[in-house]
Amino acid sequence: MSTAAAAASGGPVETAIRTKLTETLNPTELAITNDSWQHRHHHAMRETGGGNGETHFSIQVVSDAFAGKSMMQRHRMIYGALAEEMQQGLHALSLKTKTPEEVAKAAAAAPSA
Amino acid sequence: MFSRALQSSTRRAVLRPARVAPGMVLRRLLSDDIRQKLDTAVHAHPLVLFMKGEPAAPQCGFSRAVVQILDIHGVPESKMQTYDVLQDQQLRESIKEFSQWPTIPQLYVNGEFVGGCDIVLEMHQNGKLEELLEKNNIIEPVAAEAAAPSSA
Numbered sequence: 001m002s003t004a005a006a007a008a009s010g011g012p013v014e015t016a017i018r019t020k021l022t023e024t025l026n027p028t029e030l031a032i033t034n035d036s037w038q039h040r041h042h043h044a045m046r047e048t049g050g051g052n053g054e055t056h057f058s059i060q061v062v063s064d065a066f067a068g069k070s071m072m073q074r075h076r077m078i079y080g081a082l083a084e085e086m087q088q089g090l091h092a093l094s095l096k097t098k099t100p101e102e103v104a105k106a107a108a109a110a111p112s113a
Numbered sequence: 114m115f116s117r118a119l120q121s122s123t124r125r126a127v128l129r130p131a132r133v134a135p136g137m138v139l140r141r142l143l144s145d146d147i148r149q150k151l152d153t154a155v156h157a158h159p160l161v162l163f164m165k166g167e168p169a170a171p172q173c174g175f176s177r178a179v180v181q182i183l184d185i186h187g188v189p190e191s192k193m194q195t196y197d198v199l200q201d202q203q204l205r206e207s208i209k210e211f212s213q214w215p216t217i218p219q220l221y222v223n224g225e226f227v228g229g230c231d232i233v234l235e236m237h238q239n240g241k242l243e244e245l246l247e248k249n250n251i252i253e254p255v256a257a258e259a260a261a262p263s264s265a
Contacts, residue, residue, distance in 0.1 A: 083215075
């Protein structure tokens with residue numbers, strides 16, 4: 001993907017998430033979804049005038065860096081990488097973390113069509 | 114109740130700002146007093162949940178999800194204690210420091226931090242939550258099936 005195309009998708013927070021997680025985790029898969037729109041009327045968001053449109057994200061990461069780590073350790077790695085953003089407008093993250101092995105195993109176990 | 118207990122000891126500044134290097138997990142200094150109070154609180158009941166709102170009226174979808182999951186497992190009220198962080202800004206900030214976790218809800222079982230909504234949901238789906246609750250005598254283990262029923 002060209003830099004221009006990458007920059008066009010997503011605002012500064014999403015870009016920061018992508019950059020930092022790519023740097024820290026070297027993921028084979030990284031999917032970031034902006035859920036902020038769904039939460040714009042919620043209490044905390046109303047206090048800040050609906051938020052800046054980059055308050056809630058769902059992130060799915062597949063990375064070898066997670067091997068041998070518990071769910072909590074994996075989540076801490078992500079929160080650690082995004083500490084700055086969490087201090088500012090980023091309010092909540094929904095996280096799904098897997099290693100490439102776990103993804104392969106899940107695919108093998110899934111019932112075939 | 115919790116907020117009163119916190120306020121009585123916080124005449125001096127509780128949380129002091131710290132400089133944050135990019136990527137560094139923020140570590141402010143939590144006063145020994147507050148740390149002690151939180152430590153006591155998370156050990157005072159087999160299950161402790163820091164949430165937004167209360168079980169009957171959660172104020173956040175993630176908190177509601179955790180409450181619903183605990184309800185599915187039949188966690189009795191006698192074994193759990195919830196704290197509404199929206200009622201107490203100091204609690205809200207200090208529990209994040211204490212757990213080194215940036216978001217609410219936060220579930221503690223037997224004094225140990227289990228995680229937030231994502232973790233509780235995943236553990237619920239893979240059976241590990243039931244295991245944890247049974248192991249800590251929060252819920253009764255489901256009685257083992259009597260000798261396998263012969264085919265119908």
